[in-house]
Structure formats: C-alpha cells, structure tokens
Amino acid sequence: MSARPGFPLPVPSEDSAPFWEYLRQGELRVQRCLVCTAFAHPPRLMCPNCGSFDREWVPVSGRGTVYSYVVTRQAIHPSFEGHTPYATVVVELAEGPLLTSNLVDVPVDEVRVGLPVMVALVTAGDEVTLPLFRRM
Amino acid sequence: MESLRNRVAIAGIGETEYSRASGRSETRLALEAILHALDDAGLRREDVDGLMRWSVDTSSEAEIASNLGVRDLAWFGEVNQAGNVGAALVAHAAAAIATGLAHCIVIYRGVNGRSGRRYGRGEVTGRRGQGAAAFTEPFGLLTPQHQLAMVARSRMHEFGTTSRQFGWVAVSEREHANRNPRAMFYDTPLTIDDHQSSRFVVDPFHLYDCCLETDGGGALVLVSAERARGLRKPPALIRAAAQAGHGERGFVDTAAVSLAPRLWAQAEVAPDEIDVAQIYDHFAPYVIFALEDYGFVARGEGGPFVEAGGIRWDGGVLPVNTSGGHLSEAYLQGMNQLIESVRQVRGESTSQVEDVQLSFCDTGIGTGAVILERDR
Ligand SMILES: [Zn+2]
Numbered sequence: 001m002s003a004r005p006g007f008p009l010p011v012p013s014e015d016s017a018p019f020w021e022y023l024r025q026g027e028l029r030v031q032r033c034l035v036c037t038a039f040a041h042p043p044r045l046m047c048p049n050c051g052s053f054d055r056e057w058v059p060v061s062g063r064g065t066v067y068s069y070v071v072t073r074q075a076i077h078p079s080f081e082g083h084t085p086y087a088t089v090v091v092e093l094a095e096g097p098l099l100t101s102n103l104v105d106v107p108v109d110e111v112r113v114g115l116p117v118m119v120a121l122v123t124a125g126d127e128v129t130l131p132l133f134r135r136m
Numbered sequence: 137m138e139s140l141r142n143r144v145a146i147a148g149i150g151e152t153e154y155s156r157a158s159g160r161s162e163t164r165l166a167l168e169a170i171l172h173a174l175d176d177a178g179l180r181r182e183d184v185d186g187l188m189r190w191s192v193d194t195s196s197e198a199e200i201a202s203n204l205g206v207r208d209l210a211w212f213g214e215v216n217q218a219g220n221v222g223a224a225l226v227a228h229a230a231a232a233i234a235t236g237l238a239h240c241i242v243i244y245r246g247v248n249g250r251s252g253r254r255y256g257r258g259e260v261t262g263r264r265g266q267g268a269a270a271f272t273e274p275f276g277l278l279t280p281q282h283q284l285a286m287v288a289r290s291r292m293h294e295f296g297t298t299s300r301q302f303g304w305v306a307v308s309e310r311e312h313a314n315r316n317p318r319a320m321f322y323d324t325p326l327t328i329d330d331h332q333s334s335r336f337v338v339d340p341f342h343l344y345d346c347c348l349e350t351d352g353g354g355a356l357v358l359v360s361a362e363r364a365r366g367l368r369k370p371p372a373l374i375r376a377a378a379q380a381g382h383g384e385r386g387f388v389d390t391a392a393v394s395l396a397p398r399l400w401a402q403a404e405v406a407p408d409e410i411d412v413a414q415i416y417d418h419f420a421p422y423v424i425f426a427l428e429d430y431g432f433v434a435r436g437e438g439g440p441f442v443e444a445g446g447i448r449w450d451g452g453v454l455p456v457n458t459s460g461g462h463l464s465e466a467y468l469q470g471m472n473q474l475i476e477s478v479r480q481v482r483g484e485s486t487s488q489v490e491d492v493q494l495s496f497c498d499t500g501i502g503t504g505a506v507i508l509e510r511d512r
Contacts, residue, residue: 008265008273016270042271048384067387068293070285071339072276077257085339088276090286090387098387100272113293130274 006079009128015045018057023129028119029057030097041097060095062119063136067092071108087111091133105134139402142509144230145364145371148177148357149475154320154466157251158351163195165246165353167203173355178368179240184357186211186232186241188225190469192218193245200244211238217381218280219255220416220500222470224379227504229358239359245471246353254349255467256281280418281346285338288421290388292340297424299340301439303331305420306344306463308448313460315449316486320348321464345420347462354471356478365511372481372508375494376403379504390422392429392502400431403507405494407432410507412480412489413447413454413496414473417461423447426501427456449487458487470499474506481510 012020022029031043034056038049046053069089075081087108091099103111104120117133124130150172152158152165174181181204187197188211197212211232215221222243229241249255256279265273277283291297310326313319326344334343364371380395400406407430415426424438432454433441441447447456459465459476466472477497479485495508 007276007278008269010270010274011264011266012270013267020270042268068286068290070277070282070289071336072282073336073339076279076281076337086276088282088286090290100275100277102275113289124274128274 006077009125015043019043020128022057023121023131024127026121026129028060028062028121028131030060030093030095031055032058039095039097041099060093060097064091064093064099064117064133066090066111066113066115066117067098068113069111071111089133091117099131102132103134104132140230140234140374140377141402141404142373142375143234143361144358144374145361146226146356146374146478146508147359147364147367147369147371148173148175148179148355149478150174150176150355151318151472151475152353154318154350154352154468154472156349156351158248162193162246162248162252163199163203165248165351166195166200166244166355167246169246169353169355170200170204170242170244173242173357176369177357177359179357179359181205182207183240184242185209186229186238188212188229188241188243189214190219190221190225190245191216193247195244195246211241215379217503219418219469220503221379222474222499223377223497223504223506224499226356226358226374226474226506227377227379230374230377233358233360239363241358242355243358244353244355245468247468248351249467250349250351252351255279256346256349281338281341284419284422285341287388288419288425289340291421291425294388295436297421297436297439299342300328300332301424301443302342302345302421303328304442305417305423305447306331308442308445308452309417309457309461309463312449312458312487313464316459316465319460319465320350321460341419341421344463347418347467348464350466350468352466352468354468354475356474361511370482371511372478372495373511374506375405375509376507377505378402380502390425390429390501392426392498395502395505396430399505399507405507410454410494410496411492412458412477413456413498414458414461414477415456415498416470416473416500417457417463418467420463422501423456426498429502430498430505449489455487455489458485458489473497473499477506477508481508
C-alpha cells in the first residue's frame with residue numbers, strides 16, 4: 001500500500017494537529033479527556049462527554065481488530081484508475097477508539113471482521129505519516 | 137405549545153423529465169419544476185413569498201426569485217448537510233407557514249447529477265482531507281458510498297442481513313419503476329440473479345444496490361391547510377415533519393435511531409398505521425436499515441421482511457418506494473420521493489396503494505422524515 005491513488009493527504013486543523021505531529025515523530029497517540037478520561041477520535045476541541053477543554057494525547061498500544069471494512073472494486077473516480085481493488089478498514093483499538101485505515105500486508109479477499117492487527121506507521125510525502133495496520 | 141399537526145399542506149408538486157443529460161442548466165430545471173408545481177396547485181408566481189433549497193445545489197434563492205419575479209421574498213434558506221435534507225426543508229417551511237412568517241413557500245431543486253457534478257464520485261461531498269475528512273479520505277474513504285458501505289458491512293455482521301436480501305429491495309423497487317413511465321428504469325426488468333451477479337462497486341455494494349445518477353428538477357409548494365383546501369388538488373396535510381442531525385450514536389446506528397421516537401410522538405401514530413412509505417434508497421441496504429431503525433420491524437428482521445415481499449406494491453405489508461425510488465426512478469435526493477408521497481395521498485401514483493390515509497417519507501435514513509395525511 002505504498003501508492004496512494006488520488007487520495008487526499010490529511011490537512012491538520014487546530015484540534016487535530018498534535019495527532020499528525022506525534023505520528024511524524026513515530027508515535028500513535030489518541031486524544032483523551034483529562035477530566036473524565038473519555039477518548040475522542042477524531043479529536044475535538046471540547047470533550048463531548050463532559051464539556052472540558054482540557055485534553056491530553058495518550059500513547060496507545062497500536063493493537064486492535066478489524067471492526068468493519070469495504071473493498072473498493074470499481075474506480076468510481078477517474079483518479080482511482082489502475083488502483084482498484086483496495087480495502088479500507090475501521091480498526092477498533094484495544095483501548096476502544098475506532099480508526100479508519102488501510103492494511104499494508106493483507107490481500108483484499110482475506111480481510112475479515114475480527115482480524116487482529118497492529119499499527120504500522122507509513123510515510124506519505126515529506127510531511128505526513130499515516131497510521132496504517134498490518135496483520136498480527 | 138401548539139403542534140404542527142395538519143396545519144400546513146403540500147398543495148403542489150412539479151418535476152421535469154428525468155434523464156442522463158438534461159441539456160439545460162440546473163437553474164432552468166428548477167424553474168421549470170417550480171412552474172409545474174405552481175400550476176399543479178393552481179397558484180401563480182406572484183403568490184410565492186418563500187423559497188427553500190438544498191445547500192449543496194447551485195441555484196440560489198436570489199437567482200430563482202429574480203427569475204420568478206418574486207416581489208417580496210419573506211422567507212428563504214437552506215439546510216446544510218448533503219442530499220439528505222428534503223424532509224428537514226419541509227419541516228422548516230411548515231414551521232414558517234404555521235407561524236405566519238411566510239404564506240407560500242416553494243422548496244425546489246434542479247440538478248445535473250449525471251451530466252454535471254456527480255455525487256457518486258465525491259465531487260459534491262469531497263472535503264480534500266480537511267476537517268473530520270482528514271481521518272477518512274487519506275485511506276480511500278472518499279464518497280458517501282464508502283462510509284455507508286462500511287456501516288452496511290457492520291450491520292451484516294451484527295444482524296445477519298445478506299446481500300441477497302439487499303437484492304430483494306432492488307428487485308421490488310424495479311417492479312414499481314416498471315409501472316412508472318417517468319422512471320429512468322421503466323421497461324427494464326431486474327431479477328435477483330441480475331443483482332447477485334452484478335459487479336461490486338464498493339463491496340458489499342453490488343452495482344444494483346446503488347442509486348441512479350440523474351439530471352432533473354423538482355418542486356413542492358407549501359401553504360396553510362386552510363388555503364390548500366381551496367386549491368386545485370386535494371391537500372397532502374403535513375401530519376408531522378422532523379429532522380435529525382449529527383449526534384453521538386453507535387457505529388451501526390442510522391440517524392433514524394434518534395429521529396424515530398420524536399417523529400412518532402409528534403405524529404401521534406405508530407409505524408403499523410403507515411399505509412405506504414418512501415425511504416431514501418441511495419443504497420438498497422439502507423431501506424432495510426431504515427425499516428429497522430424507524431421501528432417498522434425489529435433489527436435483523438428487515439432482510440427477511442423484504443425477502444418475503446413486504447415492500448412490494450403487489451401484496452406487500454408496507455409498499456416502499458412505489459415510484460421506483462432512487463434506485464430505479466431517479467436520484468433527486470429525496471425530492472422525487474417527497475413528490476411520490478404526495479401522489480400516494482392524492483391517489484395519483486402509478487403504483488397506487490388503496491385508501492392511503494398516512495404516507496411516510498424518509499429523506500435520509502433518519503436525517504429527516506415527513507408523514508403526510510389525506511384530508512378527511
Ligand atoms: Zn471529558
């Protein structure tokens with residue numbers, strides 16, 4: 001999964017910039033509330049659980065399981081031509097949050113709900129590191 | 137507080153032909169549909185004092201008003217989400233009329249959804265990796281279809297719904313389209329084997345799970361129930377209209393989980409009192425999910441329900457998408473289904489259900505719904 005056909009790269013925002021910066025430094029961290037300890041992903045400015053602005057970025061194990069997945073088989077946009085099929089997965093991290101991602105080493109026909117996976121950081125361009133996953 | 141119940145009506149409906157290439161502008165399509173709707177109601181251009189539209193569309197209220205010759209535009213606005221705001225617009229317009237803020241509101245759209253900007257490619261909804269899309273688009277989750285397929289897989293896993301059951305939605309709706317000369321798939325039969333052997337687009341969605349792409353226009357004219365009773369066609373009374381936006385919900389939950397209790401309470405009816413339903417079938421599986429999340433059937437029972445013919449006009453317990461829906465009539469994102477739900481109340485559908493009192497229309501799997509009632 002080195003080629004990223006026409007997929008936009010993430011544009012960090014005020015509330016999400018630390019997520020991407022930690023990845024660039026080689027670490028997967030997820031936003032958590034300092035007051036009620038609820039995880040929030042995608043990150044927010046305010047805790048949707050308790051209303052606090054006090055957020056922290058906690059390292060997570062990177063372990064998880066495939067919670068759901070789709071396989072794009074038809075090039076529904078011209079920029080996908082020659083790059084299908086590809087699978088997109090939602091991984092449920094051991095700590096609870098759900099992350100949308102791709103698998104680096106699993107053929108699309110072998111992707112299954114429940115597949116155990118581990119994070120694999122992959123650079124995409126000079127500035128961006130993406131949290132992809134590999135089979136455990 | 138006084139309820140909205142049956143104080144406002146849809147008095148006029150209008151549409152253009154549905155095609156793959158309209159050959160004219162989106163504003164032109166909207167204007168043609170508006171004229172048809174006003175004529176249907178027996179109203180004139182100068183009666184219009186309100187205009188409402190889908191935020192994703194290109195024809196502004198000002199542009200429509202200046203073409204239509206509206207002298208005093210007392211009420212205008214849009215609901216900002218995606219294609220799924222039709223019922224929300226009806227709710228906003230009905231509230232404005234019930235409170236006297238405007239008297240004759242036209243909800244309109246004109247879209248070149250096939251020859252122009254195509255929803256299916258993410259050309260309307262794509263966010264180029266910004267905002268929350270930073271966490272989905274870089275991984276190839278680029279269109280509404282991708283997001284919806286992800287949830288569909290999860291529901292298949294959790295509730296045992298099958299692709300073949302999705303197929304029965306498509307087949308049932310195609311039967312309805314084959315009775316409707318306006319439908320893009322008129323005179324084009326579809327079998328369950330056609331569905332199952334069609335290619336995957338975004339697996340688990342087969343080609344025939346996916347809606348059409350359509351050029352066309354549609355319009356609704358809303359006035360008070362009292363005024364509607366004196367117009368050309370029998371009024372379709374708005375028994376209830378409600379919307380649901382973003383909320384903290386479970387991964388497999390559609391917005392109908394939030395909307396259903398409010399909608400049924402507002403309408404003071406139960407799901408089993410509904411005679412006919414239009415449901416936002418951007419993708420066939422979502423008809424099943426909506427039937428479940430609105431409470432027409434229990435979770436896990438929607439698949440068997442459609443498989444047993446439950447949504448067919450011919451003998452079904454609850455005929456659904458009687459014009460052919462977005463899968464087989466046209467994809468005007470809820471507009472053509474709102475129009476069909478009015479037809480069912482009037483007795484004008486090509487797949488008319490007998491003695492319709494209550495006609496249900498979902499325009500976004502819980503993002504909004506309208507319940508129309510025949511005047512007694
Ligand atoms: Zn909190």
